[in-house]
Amino acid sequence: MTVFPQSHDRINAFLERLRSDEELQQALKPATTAEGVAAVALSAGFDLSPAELVKDFAQRLLEAEETQAVRLFDNCGWDHGELSWVLKTWDQIGR
Numbered sequence: 001m002t003v004f005p006q007s008h009d010r011i012n013a014f015l016e017r018l019r020s021d022e023e024l025q026q027a028l029k030p031a032t033t034a035e036g037v038a039a040v041a042l043s044a045g046f047d048l049s050p051a052e053l054v055k056d057f058a059q060r061l062l063e064a065e066e067t068q069a070v071r072l073f074d075n076c077g078w079d080h081g082e083l084s085w086v087l088k089t090w091d092q093i094g095r
Helices: 005-020 022-028 034-043 050-063 066-074 080-092
Strands: none
Touching: 005 022, 005 050, 022 034, 034 050, 050 066
16 A cells, blocks of 8 residues: 555656666755755656655555565665664654
């Protein structure tokens, strides 16, 4: 079950384009937030909200095999401070 089924195809199209478009990859490098990624996507013609991007990523984590889910999480490139902060605020999700 996809959280935002109407945007899943648009996100897949954006990801496919990102893999093959070096200029888009360069534009994405300074993006550090979902809002930043959404802005880059919009500049490339993909109207995606930050929430759509985040929830689609979360859905992919939920649907992935365990080893793939761990790899996707680890690929986020957390440093000690970032991971510590996320873990300290994790229980506040959904409140």
